[in-house]
Amino acid sequence: MTASTEEQRIHGGVRSEEVHIDALLTDAGIVHIRSVRPTDASALRDMYASVSDDTIYMRFFTMSRASVEEDIAALCRPPDDRHFVLVAELGGRIIGLATYETLDWDRTRAEVAFLVEDTQRGRGVGTLLFEHLAALALQNGVKTFIAEVLPENNPMLRMLRDIGLPRKARSLEGVVHFEIPLTMDETYRAAVDRREAAANARSLARVLSPKVVAVVGAGANPQGLGHQILVNIVQGGYRGEVFAINRSGHRVAGVPAYASLADLPASPDVVIVAVPAAEVLAVARQAAQRHPAGLVVISAGFAEAGAEGAERQRELLAICRAAGMRLIGPNCMGIANIDPEISLNATFCATMPPPGGISLMSQSGAVGIAALNHAARSGVGLATFISAGNKADVSGNDVLCAWESDPRTRVCALYLESFGNPRKFARIARRVGKAKPIVAVKAGRTLAGIRGAASHTAAAATPDVVVDSLFAQAGVTRVDSLEDLFNVATFFDVAPLPAGRRVAIVGNSGGPGVLAADACEAAGLEVIQLGERTRTLLRSLLPEGAAVDNPVDVVASTETRVFEAALRIVAHDPEVDAVVVVFTEIRPGSIPETAKAIAKVSREYSGKPFVACLLGHPGIPDELTDGSGRLLVPVYAFPEPAVRALAAAERYARWRRRRPGTFPHFEDLDRESAAALVAATLAEHPEGTWLDTPAAVQLLTAYGITLAPTVAAKSSAEAVAAAERIGYPVVLKPAAGSFVHKTELHAVKLNLTSAEDVAAAFADIASRLDLGDTGVVVQPMLRGGVEAALGVVTDRTFGPVVMVGLGGVASDLLADRAFRLPPLTVEEADEQIRSLRTAPLLFGYRNAPPTKVEALRDMLLRLAELASALPEIAELDLNPVLVSPDGAVALDAKVRLAPAPHDDPLVRRLR
Numbered sequence: 001m002t003a004s005t006e007e008q009r010i011h012g013g014v015r016s017e018e019v020h021i022d023a024l025l026t027d028a029g030i031v032h033i034r035s036v037r038p039t040d041a042s043a044l045r046d047m048y049a050s051v052s053d054d055t056i057y058m059r060f061f062t063m064s065r066a067s068v069e070e071d072i073a074a075l076c077r078p079p080d081d082r083h084f085v086l087v088a089e090l091g092g093r094i095i096g097l098a099t100y101e102t103l104d105w106d107r108t109r110a111e112v113a114f115l116v117e118d119t120q121r122g123r124g125v126g127t128l129l130f131e132h133l134a135a136l137a138l139q140n141g142v143k144t145f146i147a148e149v150l151p152e153n154n155p156m157l158r159m160l161r162d163i164g165l166p167r168k169a170r171s172l173e174g175v176v177h178f179e180i181p182l183t184m185d186e187t188y189r190a191a192v193d194r195r196e197a198a199a200n201a202r203s204l205a206r207v208l209s210p211k212v213v214a215v216v217g218a219g220a221n222p223q224g225l226g227h228q229i230l231v232n233i234v235q236g237g238y239r240g241e242v243f244a245i246n247r248s249g250h251r252v253a254g255v256p257a258y259a260s261l262a263d264l265p266a267s268p269d270v271v272i273v274a275v276p277a278a279e280v281l282a283v284a285r286q287a288a289q290r291h292p293a294g295l296v297v298i299s300a301g302f303a304e305a306g307a308e309g310a311e312r313q314r315e316l317l318a319i320c321r322a323a324g325m326r327l328i329g330p331n332c333m334g335i336a337n338i339d340p341e342i343s344l345n346a347t348f349c350a351t352m353p354p355p356g357g358i359s360l361m362s363q364s365g366a367v368g369i370a371a372l373n374h375a376a377r378s379g380v381g382l383a384t385f386i387s388a389g390n391k392a393d394v395s396g397n398d399v400l401c402a403w404e405s406d407p408r409t410r411v412c413a414l415y416l417e418s419f420g421n422p423r424k425f426a427r428i429a430r431r432v433g434k435a436k437p438i439v440a441v442k443a444g445r446t447l448a449g450i451r452g453a454a455s456h457t458a459a460a461a462t463p464d465v466v467v468d469s470l471f472a473q474a475g476v477t478r479v480d481s482l483e484d485l486f487n488v489a490t491f492f493d494v495a496p497l498p499a500g501r502r503v504a505i506v507g508n509s510g511g512p513g514v515l516a517a518d519a520c521e522a523a524g525l526e527v528i529q530l531g532e533r534t535r536t537l538l539r540s541l542l543p544e545g546a547a548v549d550n551p552v553d554v555v556a557s558t559e560t561r562v563f564e565a566a567l568r569i570v571a572h573d574p575e576v577d578a579v580v581v582v583f584t585e586i587r588p589g590s591i592p593e594t595a596k597a598i599a600k601v602s603r604e605y606s607g608k609p610f611v612a613c614l615l616g617h618p619g620i621p622d623e624l625t626d627g628s629g630r631l632l633v634p635v636y637a638f639p640e641p642a643v644r645a646l647a648a649a650e651r652y653a654r655w656r657r658r659r660p661g662t663f664p665h666f667e668d669l670d671r672e673s674a675a676a677l678v679a680a681t682l683a684e685h686p687e688g689t690w691l692d693t694p695a696a697v698q699l700l701t702a703y704g705i706t707l708a709p710t711v712a713a714k715s716s717a718e719a720v721a722a723a724e725r726i727g728y729p730v731v732l733k734p735a736a737g738s739f740v741h742k743t744e745l746h747a748v749k750l751n752l753t754s755a756e757d758v759a760a761a762f763a764d765i766a767s768r769l770d771l772g773d774t775g776v777v778v779q780p781m782l783r784g785g786v787e788a789a790l791g792v793v794t795d796r797t798f799g800p801v802v803m804v805g806l807g808g809v810a811s812d813l814l815a816d817r818a819f820r821l822p823p824l825t826v827e828e829a830d831e832q833i834r835s836l837r838t839a840p841l842l843f844g845y846r847n848a849p850p851t852k853v854e855a856l857r858d859m860l861l862r863l864a865e866l867a868s869a870l871p872e873i874a875e876l877d878l879n880p881v882l883v884s885p886d887g888a889v890a891l892d893a894k895v896r897l898a899p900a901p902h903d904d905p906l907v908r909r910l911r
């Protein structure tokens with residue numbers, strides 16, 4: 001083995017030279033974390049030279065610097081599978097390090113040590129190093145960290161206390177010994193998430209609320225992009241200071257201009273870059289000297305434009321990272337903050353929407369601008385807007401964290417074309433969604449849409465059902481159109497959440513009321529029969545010919561005063577959770593007074609949502625807005641979008657009310673032997689393979705997943721012997737994993753009742769198929785029960801997805817399947833099974849005895865656990881699984897293994 005391959009050796013999982021991560025510090029600085037290199041000795045020497053005697057004492061338990069050289073040599077020694085060293089770099093200097101070293105007698109335990117330069121304390125460097133070291137250690141088989149800390153080492157004690165892991169401490173001879181099991185459970189994950197969200201929010205807050213903005217590339221030409229943005233900033237009444245940078249240094253649009261960022265009299269918080277792509281890197285380097293919080297790069301010509309552009313984007317990102325700047329774009333259409341205190345419109349949209357609670361992020365710039373225009377026209381109130389462009393740095397995940405702590409943002413609206421890190425998205429969305437509803441358009445539902453998205457933003461096509469499940473589990477409202485994005489978001493911004501699904505419809509004509517009622521039923525809302533008291537009151541109020549039950553029709557000739565009274569009676573009914581008003585302007589000029597009545601009654605019942613459909617009426621009557629043009633009640637031109645918005649709010653409210661589920665705890669899993677089987681198989685087949693049936697059975701059994709007894713047999717005689725032992729009738733099928741559709745090969749021999757049958761079946765299979773040395777398997781012939789199917793598919797970006805289906809032979813035909821992303825709670829697994837259309841089959845359909853559904857659920861949960869633990873499981877199929885009153889048993893198992901990327905998708909890092 002040569003020296004270089006020796007260095008590249010994969011030890012225990014993670015190649016030490018592979019670690020290269022940028023991450024945010026608590027104060028929004030950006031630190032680079034990487035594995036140590038042999039060439040780091042002099043940088044480490046510099047670091048040691050700059051730290052205080054105290055710090056030396058904490059590291060070596062002595063004031064003497066005598067051990068420094070020895071330590072550096074040890075830190076820089078060639079990688080092996082016993083130790084790992086991470087360093088933290090800031091501005092090209094090493095400012096911290098973290099190491100682990102496994103114990104001689106127990107490789108699952110490792111001693112750890114940390115050191116952070118005195119001047120860099122309190123920024124969270126140590127915590128970040130700990131998190132990354134722990135993630136790597138875990139992948140390399142370490143299960144427990146051991147730390148020896150001096151009792152006066154407060155920073156270290158504090159870090160260990162706050163990290164989110166359990167710890168045992170005992171004091172011995174003036175040293176505290178810590179044992180920290182690396183149980184990355186939900187408590188730990190949540191602690192990491194909180195740190196990530198806080199850092200993200202802090203780093204983006206200054207970008208979104210800048211006091212000083214510079215627009216580079218804003219020249220005299222009114223067609224220039226920079227010029228247009230500058231004009232919009234000025235006309236939008238930006239409350240901060242704005243400067244233009246252009247070659248001539250001449251004023252533009254009344255704004256002072258300079259020839260270079262270096263000349264600016266004030267340091268910009270945000271630099272907007274609208275120069276040709278070839279000049280962007282130079283501008284970014286100049287900007288870095290002025291330490292802005294962020295760069296908004298409008299210029300195109302980056303990753304969306306081929307290899308050269310992609311390289312340029314990498315360089316741009318590197319410049320931003322080194323300078324601690326967040327990067328929005330490139331290839332984006334700007335940002336806006338409609339907060340009247342900021343009033344920043346750094347976009348191409350000339351008119352800004354009124355201030356409101358919706359924050360919007362759009363991956364497509366053009367869609368974003370169209371959306372802003374639409375919002376401005378229809379009274380949709382916005383808080384902030386971000387056009388994410390190529391998402392080189394700032395992505396939807398970061399933006400959600402920023403909105404989470406932005407008091408003005410009440411609703412998060414996303415237009416997405418791709419996911420960078422969907423598993424992180426799922427966690428962030430789940431958390432943010434508990435407080436603020438998230439509405440998203442995920443473009444690319446259709447194949448044509450996916451092709452379009454992929455060719456213009458290099459987005460990976462994602463199976464749509466997976467996206468649906470991801471959104472549903474995380475409480476995200478998925479909508480299909482931009483129009484519905486605003487329809488739904490506006491409802492969330494303006495109206496309270498419905499307490500239930502009982503709807504009352506009030507209108508002044510019959511047809512539209514019926515349309516609304518149909519829409520409600522289709523969307524899962526209930527158009528209830530109104531209470532006796534409500535009907536009596538309406539009957540005494542309304543003229544002959546009016547309908548006093550739902551949908552209520554006050555008839556066209558009724559005066560507005562009476563309409564208002566009817567609305568009040570209906571709203572007062574405690575059985576009514578939401579009121580849908582469907583008004584048609586039959587009497588000319590009746591809209592304003594009706595609008596006023598709706599606004600008035602909705603204010604009186606402010607805990608109940610009202611939606612107003614002013615049929616065919618263009619625009620929004622002033623009576624339904626406050627002084628600033630913001631809506632008081634969500635208004636729609638047709639009943640269908642109104643009802644869709646209401647139904648989405650009701651679904652979200654239900655999701656939010658859901659009690660946190662319980663994660664299953666399986667005591668009987670043999671994780672080690674399952675992992676060993678996978679590792680051994682992949683060592684033999686590095687590019688992946690199907691498992692033979694006996695191996696598949698072994699893997700599943702380790703996770704407590706029950707299969708029908710399956711006995712391997714290599715010859716006819718062995719098969720007969722196995723059959724005799726199992727007892728007739730039996731089933732015979734080939735054992736090799738390579739036969740994927742055995743029935744189609746006529747290789748599943750069912751219901752064999754004698755030794756002769758078995759011998760004949762074996763002979764038939766062997767004569768047609770090459771059984772190699774794996775032979776066949778013999779199973780008892782099982783009968784009865786409902787045929788279900790369970791499965792796992794591991795998507796490269798989404799991770800494992802678990803499937804449950806029903807229908808046996810017809811399952812493909814019926815496509816009655818439900819998908820979820822692990823981790824799954826018991827309640828989610830239950831709900832997944834019950835969501836199947838044919839689920840009633842399990843619960844005793846038409847006098848059949850009810851099956852033991854808990855057994856199927858248990859199998860599903862174990863499968864989810866298996867899939868999460870072993871990402872090498874590329875595909876897994878249990879089809880059929882017989883579910884009977886006694887339990888659930890799989891008759892067939894197919895497993896395909898493939899090498900999986902090792903990195904933990906949930907560690908804190910910038911993308």
Ligand SMILES: Nc1ncnc2c1ncn2[C@@H]1O[C@H](COP(=O)(O)OP(=O)(O)OP(=O)(O)O)[C@@H](O)[C@H]1O
Nearest residue numbers: 731740741742743748779780781782879880891892
């Ligand atoms: N032990 C058994 N007892 C009863 N029926 C069985 C048994 N094993 C298989 N079957 C029946 O035979 C069918 C096909 O067998 P199996 O699932 O093992 O093969 P397969 O390769 O998945 O075939 P296909 O691709 O057609 O589903 C099963 O769906 C089931 O109906």
Ligand SMILES: [Mg+2]
Nearest residue numbers: 878879880892
């Ligand atoms: Mg099968």
